[in-house]
Amino acid sequence: MLDPAAPPHLRKSSLNAGRPLLPVELCGLTYETGGKRVIDGVNARIEEPGITVVMGPNGAGKSVLLRLMHGLIAPSDGEILWARLRPNRELARRRGRCCFAVRPRAISGMLSH
Secondary structure, X not given: OOOOOXXXXXXXXXXXXXXXXXXXXXXXXXXXXXXXXXXXXXXEEEOOOOOOOOOOOOOOOHHHHHHHHOOOOOOOEEEEEEOOEOOOHHHHHHHOOOOOOOOOOOOHHHOOO
16 A cells, blocks of 8 residues: 655555565466467476576477466466566566566578688
């Protein structure tokens, strides 16, 4: 609840905009598309700030997992919690400050030697 009488730097919302986004928790996360289960019951927790790497072979679901975590697509089942909160508009704005990077694939015919 915002206190309009408080100075701007001391006002706090119920989400506390200065609060960290971590931990991010994936609880039974499942995603199906076209009759195929791409993500199947993933449980994970990222607690510490820093760099987290998601690795796996082509087609393993890494990009889908990152899209789910960032709220670009909705899970078929399970939930994603950011700082123990379900996603909403304020969390989406704060999550927008996170960076998910995907390494581009090199095409050998386009590389100069």
